[in-house]
Amino acid sequence: xxxxxxxxxxxxxxxxxxxxxxxxxxxxxxxxxxxxxxxxxxxxxxxxxxxxxxxxxxxxxxxxxxxxxxxxxxxxxxxxxxxxxxxxxxxxxxxxxxxxxxxxxxxxxxxxxxxxxxxxxxxxxxxxxxxxxxxxxxxxxxxxxxxxxxxxxxxxxxxxxxxxxxxxxxxxxxxxxxxxxxxxxxxxxxxxxxxxxxxxxxxxxxxxxxxxxxxxxxxxxxxxxxxxxxxxxxxxxxxxxxxxxxxxxxxxxxxxxxxxxxxxxxxxxxxxxxxxxxxxxxxxxxxxxxxxxxxxxxxxxxxxxxxxxxxxxxxxxxxxxxxxxxxxxxxxxxxxxxxxxxxxxxxxxxxxxxxxxxxxxxxxxxxxxxxxxxxxxxxxxxxxxxxxxxxxxxxxxxxxxxxxxxxxxxxxxxxxxxxxxxxxxxxxxxxxxxxxxxxxxxxxxxxxxxxxxxxxxxxxxxxxxxxxxxxxxxxxxxxxxxxxxxxxxxxxxxxxxxxxxxxxxxxxxxxxxxxxxxxxxxxxxxxxxxxxxxxxxxxxxxxxxxxxxxxxxxxxxxxxxxxxxxxxxxxxxxxxxxxx
Amino acid sequence: xxxxxxxxxxxxxxxxxxxxxxxxxxxxxxxxxxxxxxxxxxxxxxxxxxxxxxxxxxxxxxxxxxxxxxxxxxxxxxxxxxxxxxxxxxxxxxxxxxxxxx
Numbered sequence: 001x002x003x004x005x006x007x008x009x010x011x012x013x014x015x016x017x018x019x020x021x022x023x024x025x026x027x028x029x030x031x032x033x034x035x036x037x038x039x040x041x042x043x044x045x046x047x048x049x050x051x052x053x054x055x056x057x058x059x060x061x062x063x064x065x066x067x068x069x070x071x072x073x074x075x076x077x078x079x080x081x082x083x084x085x086x087x088x089x090x091x092x093x094x095x096x097x098x099x100x101x102x103x104x105x106x107x108x109x110x111x112x113x114x115x116x117x118x119x120x121x122x123x124x125x126x127x128x129x130x131x132x133x134x135x136x137x138x139x140x141x142x143x144x145x146x147x148x149x150x151x152x153x154x155x156x157x158x159x160x161x162x163x164x165x166x167x168x169x170x171x172x173x174x175x176x177x178x179x180x181x182x183x184x185x186x187x188x189x190x191x192x193x194x195x196x197x198x199x200x201x202x203x204x205x206x207x208x209x210x211x212x213x214x215x216x217x218x219x220x221x222x223x224x225x226x227x228x229x230x231x232x233x234x235x236x237x238x239x240x241x242x243x244x245x246x247x248x249x250x251x252x253x254x255x256x257x258x259x260x261x262x263x264x265x266x267x268x269x270x271x272x273x274x275x276x277x278x279x280x281x282x283x284x285x286x287x288x289x290x291x292x293x294x295x296x297x298x299x300x301x302x303x304x305x306x307x308x309x310x311x312x313x314x315x316x317x318x319x320x321x322x323x324x325x326x327x328x329x330x331x332x333x334x335x336x337x338x339x340x341x342x343x344x345x346x347x348x349x350x351x352x353x354x355x356x357x358x359x360x361x362x363x364x365x366x367x368x369x370x371x372x373x374x375x376x377x378x379x380x381x382x383x384x385x386x387x388x389x390x391x392x393x394x395x396x397x398x399x400x401x402x403x404x405x406x407x408x409x410x411x412x413x414x415x416x417x418x419x420x421x422x423x424x425x426x427x428x429x430x431x432x433x434x435x436x437x438x439x440x441x442x443x444x445x446x447x448x449x450x451x452x453x454x455x456x457x458x459x460x461x462x463x464x465x466x467x468x469x470x471x472x473x474x475x476x477x478x479x480x481x482x483x484x485x486x487x488x489x490x491x492x493x494x495x496x497x498x499x500x501x502x503x504x505x506x507x508x509x510x511x512x513x514x515x516x517x518x519x520x521x522x523x524x525x526x527x528x529x530x531x532x533x534x535x536x537x538x539x540x541x542x543x544x545x546x547x548x549x550x551x552x553x554x555x556x557x558x559x560x561x562x563x564x565x566x567x568x569x570x571x572x573x574x575x576x577x578x579x580x
Numbered sequence: 581x582x583x584x585x586x587x588x589x590x591x592x593x594x595x596x597x598x599x600x601x602x603x604x605x606x607x608x609x610x611x612x613x614x615x616x617x618x619x620x621x622x623x624x625x626x627x628x629x630x631x632x633x634x635x636x637x638x639x640x641x642x643x644x645x646x647x648x649x650x651x652x653x654x655x656x657x658x659x660x661x662x663x664x665x666x667x668x669x670x671x672x673x674x675x676x677x678x679x680x681x682x
Contacts, residue, residue: 077609077637084638116642125602125646
């Protein structure tokens with residue numbers, strides 16, 4: 001048994017067969033052959049190695065001719081590696097003695113060499129592990145040939161383990177069969193995290209290198225609550241997780257019954273409980289759980305993974321689908337919130353040293369006004385179809401907010417001139433996620449119709465900690481007293497001015513914080529669709545004065561860890577079934 | 581270190597990796613090409629790992645020889661001394677290029 005610690009990005013427990021993806025998306029199943037088939041497997045191996053060698057020789061000759069012998073030498077070296085006598089003996093041994101299929105034996109033998117590189121610290125030399133993977137792929141391509149298993153062609157449930165998943169890979173996955181994700185790299189904002197959360201399956205990212213330890217078909221447990229990945233679990237561990245998964249299923253069934261009751265506290269205070277979504281199909285997840293609206297509709301998916309900028313119609317269709325499905329319930333559409341490095345259709349002038357402090361989000365929009373206008377036109381057109389609100393992310397200064405509003409007003413004039421219907425009184429709000437905005441929140445509330453606190457970035461910018469940095473997860477705390485203070489300042493300013501305030505960061509999706517947030521005065525929460533029933537359950541189990549007492553106590557404490565364990569205790573007191 | 585007389589010499593020598601990339605892919609290839617010019621059997625060891633210098637490039641690469649590592653080159657055979665000297669020189673010259681043949 002082997003345990004890996006990563007960053008939990010989508011909750012739940014998944015137990016199942018591993019599907020190990022390398023850069024080319026190969027899937028190597030653990031496969032054994034019968035004794036009679038051993039000779040045939042050895043022939044297949046011989047042919048595949050021959051074919052791979054011929055391919056390398058061709059590459060060597062072409063490259064030598066075109067770029068010179070220095071470059072050709074790499075392929076010559078690969079060719080040598082491929083003919084390693086001992087390697088070949090090992091592969092053949094695995095086929096003869098263990099009755100492995102040729103592809104599984106190749107994969108196994110190469111993984112062993114790749115593992116040898118893990119102790120190499122010299123970065124250049126450590127990179128050579130990729131040469132080994134290349135060679136492996138060269139042979140596997142010929143072995144698998146047409147039998148190569150496609151990701152889009154799964155037939156049984158799997159847990160996907162990969163170094164990283166690209167948007168196109170995740171797009172090609174057959175959703176019906178993927179039960180969980182693990183990636184070696186990435187953080188909470190990674191594409192894998194977003195997709196896993198949207199699919200509502202457990203996911204752990206940033207585990208560090210481990211793919212060499214695992215083969216396709218191995219039994220794996222993903223613990224999406226604690227960010228654990230367990231390879232080859234022992235019986236006791238397996239039994240414990242099976243029990244946990246079973247309990248989660250029965251809890252989900254019980255929570256399902258909450259769908260048609262309002263999120264209302266035991267003393268009758270109505271809480272507006274909304275869903276955060278990324279993809280239009282998630283609106284269904286919200287509706288089936290009785291969401292009061294969409295509190296955060298992220299629009300980044302429109303820009304990711306496509307080479308050209310999405311046109312107005314692409315925006316409009318995505319928005320219209322959600323707005324129509326929600327009827328008269330509010331849909332808050334947030335404008336583009338990406339870094340310049342993530343938007344393929346933007347020409348970049350230079351690499352940024354600190355992308356999180358650089359050209360991203362509203363700053364990027366304000367520098368690419370035609371692109372921004374396209375999105376705003378689509379949002380405004382969608383506003384004619386239902387209860388649409390528009391929200392600007394990462395506002396750090398009043399001038400940014402004013403400039404964004406000016407562009408919005410300008411687009412409105414344009415639409416009006418062309419007689420295109422839209423809601424002229426569309427509520428305009430901003431994300432509160434930069435400490436500077438909180439410092440000036442008294443001014444900001446004068447100029448917006450609503451606020452939404454984005455805790456993910458607010459924590460990151462307040463504590464100067466990169467939440468995607470695996471070594472810094474200990475510092476990244478929603479319960480840090482400084483963060484709580486900023487939330488309080490925002491809520492109080494909003495209350496004085498009578499501006500509605502929502503909280504839509506990941507903090508809102510965890511039942512641990514619900515009593516605290518209600519006690520601080522929030523009456524709107526926007527959460528991951530999967531969290532709606534749990535959060536509703538907490539709301540219905542508590543009274544506002546209890547929450548206020550919890551908040552007072554939490555605010556009097558001086559460190560994140562104490563506050564968190566105190567909140568956990570209180571949750572256990574009032575809603576014990578959600579406390580663990 | 582030399583043992584025995586004419587025919588079966590056993591020679592071994594330590595050499596430190598000096599080039600910043602360590603014993604990389606092309607370097608492995610050069611070691612192999614050079615080793616094959618000799619009749620003696622030749623091995624390269626790093627820490628507790630050992631690889632045949634003529635037939636197992638993968639093992640050579642997997643020695644993970646980084647700058648600062650001290651490798652042990654050992655040869656057994658009639659031209660063991662020449663073989664070890666040639667390979668030590670290749671490593672000391674930072675795997676720049678093979679010496680002319682002969």
